[in-house]
Amino acid sequence: MTETVDDVDLPYDEEASQQEKLDVLQERLEVLEAQNEEMRDKLLDANAENNKYQQKLERLSHENKKLKQSPLFVATVQELTDDGVVIKQHGNNQEALTEVTDEMRSELEAGARVAVNNSLSIVKRLDDEADVRAKVMQVEKSPDVGYEDIGGLTEELNEVRETVELPLKNPDLFDTVGIEPPSGVLLHGPPGTGKTLMAKAVANQTDATFIKMAGSELVHKFIGEGAKLVRDLFQVAREHEPAVVFIDEIDAIASKRTDSKTSGDAEVQRTMMQLLSEMDGFEDRGDVRIIAATNRFDMLDRAILRPGRFDRLIEVPLPDEEGREKIFRIHTRNMSVTDDIDFEALARDTEGMSGADIRAICTEAGMFAIRDDRETITLQDFQEAREKLEADSEDDEVSKTFA
């Protein structure tokens, strides 16, 4: 508890003379003033110290940010020793001894993957390689999609089948005729039009393993990672023959060269070069086919389109009225709908919509019925679902405009 004036022991005798009391108090006052002075000095020193640490903190945070921004290399921890951590860089296999903070050290063990900067300081621990692979590569043994699940796209599907299915099913045909089977197809068109669906259906039809990888997942911040993932992708495909390799959003790694010379661009370039060399190096193409897809055909680097790489460039457009009707029928196959559903009218009213939009309408119509406690879905549910989807996409447009 804080002392109050009443609590303080008076440093003199009650009996003392006035003068004696005054002298003692004067003495006490001087001591207190000296103490006060001393405390003020200490406070000033502490403030100065605080400022110094604050500045140091800012400098280190800045340094830390910079370290994370500059290109990083990937290395594996070999050993934790008393002198520091022994790491081995990927790519050149060079070993180095590097010091780490105690905090970082506690996160590491032999075999851990780490990102290091130019001076080989460990910047952070990375996910294990298997995790990265699992994250970017989706391997499916014969996916559960058939040709009957695709509405419209008859010509497009025929082309894909001819290029992908025929060489997988009848490689001898190409030997007999004496031509190289086509290496791969590139599907291009608006989002949600069935590109992935077609690739899956072909894999299913040929009992092939479907290996999907998204180009955007290949764009890694770490030097050498993207190229290594591409190598891994083709390695996995060879291990799972027959296989269909599906590279979605290929524009993420195969866009026209930009003028900027940032390290990020250089890394994307390296990833694309690796992809080109894997495609060119496909001597025995018998059992692995490549299907790539993009919504940004205009952005693609011409190098990726050179003959011998993608032999067929197939446009996958938005469905026409007939296509939309078929897609409605496909997505309502397992739904309990009333008999009065006019699919032709629904198709007429959904001009400009993609297959993915139509699927969304069907799901939403089902939701209307559930909310209403009904077991069958009516034409009105479909119409309301369509209106809702249209309104949602208008809202999206508005928010994009104002973003």
Ligand SMILES: Nc1ncnc2c1ncn2[C@@H]1O[C@H](COP(=O)(O)OP(=O)(O)OP(=O)(O)O)[C@@H](O)[C@H]1O
């Ligand atoms: N032609 C179609 N027939 C039947 N369903 C379709 C069709 N097109 C799209 N869909 C539905 O939309 C979903 C998304 O389509 P898909 O993933 O094949 O599109 P995509 O063209 O690969 O799109 P993105 O370019 O966005 O990757 C499919 O799973 C399917 O349910």
